[in-house]
Amino acid sequence: MSTERNAAVDLPADGLVAVVKADCPTCRLVEPVLAALPQVTVFTQDDPGFPAGIRDRRDDTALDTSLALEVETVPTLVRFAGGRETGRIVGWLREEWQEFTGVGGLGADLPEYRPGCGSRTLDPDMAEELLVRTRGGSLRSRRLEIAALEDEVEALYDRGFSDGLPVVPPTPARVLRMLDGTSRRPDEVVAVVPPNLVEATVEKVAINAVLAGCRPEYLPVVLAAVEAACTDEFNAHGLLATTWGAGPALCVNGPIRAEIGMNWAGNALGQGNRANSTIGRALQLVIRNVGGGRPQEVDRAALGHPGKLGFCFAEDEEGSPFEPLAQSRGVPAGRSAVTVFAAEGPRGLADQISRTPESLARSLAQGLRSVCHWKLPGGFDASLVLCPEHGRTFREAGWDRARLHRELDELLLLDRAEITRGAGGIAEGVPAGGSARPIPKFRPGGYMIMHAGGGAGMFSAIVGGWAGGPGGSAPVTREVDPWR
């Protein structure tokens, strides 16, 4: 018990203090006992007229004193000496009360023992209010009022906080509960968010995570995602401002996937899993609300895609023929991480016949080649999400991720004659002339391979990206644990 807190609520420096509530049978039982004590200050949690016969009876219906004393049970009897607490008892035990108060014969006609009742500060219906009262002061964001006649969901649309789907009103209590998901302080800066280059605090990210529908345990992933997306390499500003339609996507690795119930199995890239759906959405809402990146404003996408509401999934590490993506990108094994990458909507790639890794790799290469334009090399990044039934072929052949990359790199060397402007009757392409050497479809490191999906279906997915590398966007991986 800190003396500062005692000072704030005006407790006597010396003597006895009791905390009671009329709703508690034990408190009512000891009513005459309290009245019989020569000197006691009684704080009452519910009925200010209870207990009777007390000279120094104080109204604690606001529970300030009960909170300051950290009362969990009523009745509680506390002794102060020289401004410090020197002892405390709870409930009713005759002998204990007699000894504690030094008053003999106390409550002689009462039963010897009755347990106390729960303090009102622990009532579930008080929890929300007390949470805000005790910790709301740590929140720095501007308070906005939704007026009495406004529908709160409509009000959040009207104020422009939504991506088009309903958002959860970020009340102080919800934001405080969200902040329980991290040990970081609310005022810590997570990142400087483009396009307006606004510092996003842990609190601002938590508010947007509430809007998005996240649970508190998702918050560390959201924080790591915001950190990753706001790096110079990822270049969220460029990705937003381009007329190309890609947006940020997230792939989550490590133990946190299972801890927060993410989906990496059937429909991993689709709807239906709260963590997958809301983590990606929270990142996009941070970019919208904190960074100011809104469609038809700084977001200049000609078309965009539905995954720009939020695109997040977990990698299937357990069933993967490869080491986890994050590990291939430098994160130590067994650690949780999130990788952000530029993504269009995923497009299925069927191959139900290939039984050799060589044949299957050729199919995958053809799919990857179509990203951006079949005749355009070198510019755009991409991702390949390998489904388990395709992954099996590579596992059985002993191909690891690096081997598949090497084979695909070979298969994705484009013949200049095929891609020259005008070739195939298509004006688009690379300018004629120059060297006759084949041109790689992707820049070095310009595509990632991930593993996810349901156990049945020989359907992988190609996810187009955006201009890769300096001037464009490169995937960025950040560990989650520092944000827990």
Next chain:
Amino acid sequence: MAVNDPIVILDPTDESAADSRTALERPTSLDGLRVGLLDISKARGDVFLDRLAELLAERGITVRRYAKPTFTKPMPPDLRREITTHCDVVIEALAD
């Protein structure tokens, strides 16, 4: 919390915008905009709006006229749909 207490939320933005709802950004003039006059159906309001329509017409602004079935209730959805489809600007009159 009382039923009519406002709900307090925390601002998810960079806090550069006004903290209450604000009316839409206004155009510099009414030129070329579709203007509607909405009669809330209180006595004498039609006379006022007739004159207002004349005055606007003198300034080259033609208006569409609408009337609520009753001033005692918000406009019905079909009227709202009609107005939002056909008007950029609406002047609602006349509460007395």
Next chain:
Amino acid sequence: MHDFAALEGRGVIAAFLASTQFVVAASAQARALGYREVPAVFVPHPIQDRTDSEVRALADAALAEIIAAVTRSGQGRR
């Protein structure tokens, strides 16, 4: 006021005309709907018992303010 909120919420610029009798009520409604201020134009109360020519004169007098309420020229005054 509800009509104002419904229209503006759907992208239609709206203004609201009332007699001076409604100044307090309109402002209370506006606050209840989350607006601090609303583009309203108030004409002298009463309306209902006036002659046609009196009502027309009120419209003449209010015109500039009505146009200001729905255009940028009025934004400084709201």
